Amino acid sequence: MKPYIFITRKIPEATLDELQKIAYVTMWEDEMKPVPRKRLLKEAAKATGLLTMLSDKIDAELIDQSRNLKVVANLAVGYDNIDIPYAAKKGITICNTPDVLTDTTADLTFALMMATARRITEAAQYIKEGKWTGWSPLLLAGTDIHHKTLGIVGMGRIGEAVAKRAAGFDMNILYHNRSRKEEAERKLGLSYRSFEDLLKTSDYVVCLAPLTEETKDLFDEKSFQTMKASALFINASRGGVVVEKALDRALTEGWIKGAGLDVFVEEPIQPDHFLLRHANLVALPHIGSASLETRIQMVRLACKNIENVLQGLTPPAAVNG
Numbered sequence: 109m110k111p112y113i114f115i116t117r118k119i120p121e122a123t124l125d126e127l128q129k130i131a132y133v134t135m136w137e138d139e140m141k142p143v144p145r146k147r148l149l150k151e152a153a154k155a156t157g158l159l160t161m162l163s164d165k166i167d168a169e170l171i172d173q174s175r176n177l178k179v180v181a182n183l184a185v186g187y188d189n190i191d192i193p194y195a196a197k198k199g200i201t202i203c204n205t206p207d208v209l210t211d212t213t214a215d216l217t218f219a220l221m222m223a224t225a226r227r228i229t230e231a232a233q234y235i236k237e238g239k240w241t242g243w244s245p246l247l248l249a250g251t252d253i254h255h256k257t258l259g260i261v262g263m264g265r266i267g268e269a270v271a272k273r274a275a276g277f278d279m280n281i282l283y284h285n286r287s288r289k290e291e292a293e294r295k296l297g298l299s300y301r302s303f304e305d306l307l308k309t310s311d312y313v314v315c316l317a318p319l320t321e322e323t324k325d326l327f328d329e330k331s332f333q334t335m336k337a338s339a340l341f342i343n344a345s346r347g348g349v350v351v352e353k354a355l356d357r358a359l360t361e362g363w364i365k366g367a368g369l370d371v372f373v374e375e376p377i378q379p380d381h382f383l384l385r386h387a388n389l390v391a392l393p394h395i396g397s398a399s400l401e402t403r404i405q406m407v408r409l410a411c412k413n414i415e416n417v418l419q420g421l422t423p424p425a426a427v428n429g
């Protein structure tokens with residue numbers, strides 16, 4: 109009998125051809141809404157593999173009910189939605205989708221930084237609302253990006269790809285990371301800084317660090333108070349690295365000039381959320397890796413991860429070995 113695989117969101121059937129040859133595959137039928145927890149637990153209880161989204165909680169409760177589960181393939185590079193140590197203890201292989209989304213996510217991060225600096229969303233709205241009465245010297249004047257100082261917090265693959273783009277804009281690039289990245293320093297002309305120094309000196313602070321015990325609530329009142337009053341804060345990693353009430357205060361009291369966020373503590377963020385009232389905040393619905401080409405590659409890589417585990421082979425992107 110073929111092993112059973114459950115996919116927690118509706119994804120293009122055409123990307124599943126290889127997996128369907130070796131497994132019986134079903135998927136949650138909604139594209140926009142996550143599978144309800146009850147259904148996920150029910151499916152996990154009989155599945156050998158799960159193809160999950162970052163909105164699905166793969167915790168001890170689910171793992172304990174999943175007698176046959178061998179592999180969880182997350183459709184994301186981040187995997188903070190999964191209890192990795194517990195899965196490892198139970199012998200479940202956890203996989204993610206790195207590399208294929210690096211450039212696409214870096215493009216979006218840079219676009220968000222530019223949109224925030226040059227007030228793109230505000231300007232687009234302005235013209236559609238019929239407010240444009242004529243050219244004027246300071247109309248929607250933003251902030252320059254070229255030749256400014258960019259501070260990247262979290263220098264992984266996406267951090268490096270953002271740095272590469274920033275070099276093309278003649279930016280002075282600083283970074284902070286758990287460990288020094290000497291090759292990237294040489295290749296991209298990066299300078300390592302302590303977290304505090306980076307905050308103090310950057311015109312743009314861009315967070316690309318994964319959400320871990322160490323980075324949770326990293327951007328708190330103290331961090332925002334340390335930043336320049338002219339600085340812009342961009343977050344394209346996970347909402348949990350930011351204390352949202354602290355960011356709210358920073359924007360209200362002018363500790364920083366503005367922010368661009370692709371991620372939030374609770375997703376989806378509700379339209380009446382306190383952060384969304386700020387005119388100097390650009391908010392996007394977690395679309396970092398959302399290009400059609402990349403999403404298809406991510407699905408194919410997630411399927412390959414599952415296929416390899418089912419066939420006793422090493423998956424291309426295992427997180428826990």
Ligand code: DGY
Pocket residue numbers: 162183184185186187209345394395396397398
């Ligand atoms: C990821 O892959 O972790 C991204 O946040 C998805 O867009």
